[in-house]
Amino acid sequence: MENTKLPAVNHTAAIGELTLESGKVLNDVHIAYQRIGAEDAPAIFVCHALTGNHYTLDSEIGEGWWTGLLGSGEYIDLDRYQVITTNVLGGCDGSTGALSINPDTGVPYGPDFPVITIRDMVHAQKKLLDVLRIRRLEAVIGGSLGGMQVLEWGLLYPDYMERLIPIAVTPTLSDYAIGFNAAGRSAIISDPLWNNGRYSPDCGPRKGLGIARMIGMLTYRSGRLFDHRFQRKQTGNWETIQEKAVFSVESYLHYQADKLADRFDANCYLTLLKAMDTHDIGRGRGGVAAASQNYNVPMLCVGFSGDLLYPVDSMQEFILLVQSGNKEARFQEVNTMFGHDGFLTEFDKWGNLFANFMRETIKT
The missing domain is CATH 1.10.1740.110 (Rna Polymerase Sigma Factor; Chain: A)
Structure with a gap:
């Protein structure tokens, strides 16, 4: 039976209070999100990059940043899956951040918004999925800052998803x-x-x-x-x-x-x-090598030639660490002139990597 397609839903949900890694507590936190695809279908969670937002597909502000990669019949097939994307905690497209009203003062946080980490972002996303009653994810996918979130998802909630697809990201942010x-x-x-x-x-x-x-x-x-x-x-x-x-x-x-x-x-x-500066999967976990042993689901890591910020050799080394724990993980390099921004363009070069990986690891 064919799934009924969801309309593009762009909403903001209240997730209550959130205790940050620093110990500070944010009250009355809201997360903006887009939800689109096949109703009641397996859910894919997409994480955006630094200046991205939750509009992966078309929205009231124009074409989404992954239009062409996901859609009806595309590499991430919205006839088969539903896709949920949030504006990250700390962002400026509807989620609680510096532009939001501080409920304790009645004025915008501005520079008083606390320092947050990638782990704080992921905990906020998990609270949103609880509100939406999403009990399990088919995949968590994202590039750059989004890839950092993917790696943390796999360690903070290791049994919550079927697979991980971190893109254009290394296990720590380099000094460079x-x-x-x-x-x-x-x-x-x-x-x-x-x-x-x-x-x-x-x-x-x-x-x-x-x-x-x-x-x-x-x-x-x-x-x-x-x-x-x-x-x-x-x-x-x-x-x-x-x-x-x-x-x-x-x-x-x-x-x-x-x-x-x-x-x-x-x-x-x-x-x-x-x-982003705080990104280090080994922080508080005994180092990167030790943390790499704690991924429980298959992982496809995609890198792009010429990426100055997240070089492919560092990504390959990370995947070797994951594999050393007898975990299913692979690395694919995409040859491109676009460097780091390869994850936002030339979908015909690498979109099938996603599609094939999703098919290979589907649980029946």
Whole structure:
């Protein structure tokens, strides 16, 4: 019998209070989510990246960020599964974060929103799934910051899902990546409009946030792609040192900076950067090697050539550690010019990895 399809549901649910890893307690926590697919079908949980949101498929704000990878008859088939995605705790698209009203003060948290970790995000997601009465997941999938959540899901709730698909992620955030996060933070807090994080919504540190985005964009894609795409094309006069953008690549980066500043909050951005810095599956678990032995379900780890932040050799080493515990795990490298951002594009190159893995490990 064919499953009845769910309409795209974009809602926000109350999950009550949440005790953070730090011991601090957030009251009246809300999590925004999208739920779409086949009604009563096995549920796949998708985790988004740093500046992503819960709109994996089409929404009121436009095309979803994984449209083409998931959908009716696509690699993640919404005729066969339902997909649930949340805006992460600390985000700025409806979940409790710096923009939310602090129930204890009656004003937005702003810079007073507490430091959170990837584990805090996952605990909040689990509380949402309890509210939605989802008792088990067919898979947990995500890339980058989303991949960090996938790895923590497998350790915090090891028997809650059938399989794990971490993408473009390593078991810890490297010092190299932390360094780029530090540069982004410095750009934001050096903005004259930063005001110690107590800026007004219509007069925030746009320039600093934009520079942070420019720094990020240079790490998300490979040098080979930048050279291939822009080829030193000029858009301005190089003889004037004050010219904002002489080369096409500069215009592109300024465009990306403005685009993010239009939709993202600086305090939320800092919250999520700091959460990424805490990412270390071995923290409090005896180290990465010991933690790697505690995954209970099959894992497919997907990496992308030229990824500066999460290099494929580190991902391969992690999978070898998981395999050493007689666990079912595999690594697949995708050859691409897109580097880290490969998980957001060229689905025809790697979408079948998902589809095949889901078929291979289905429980009957």
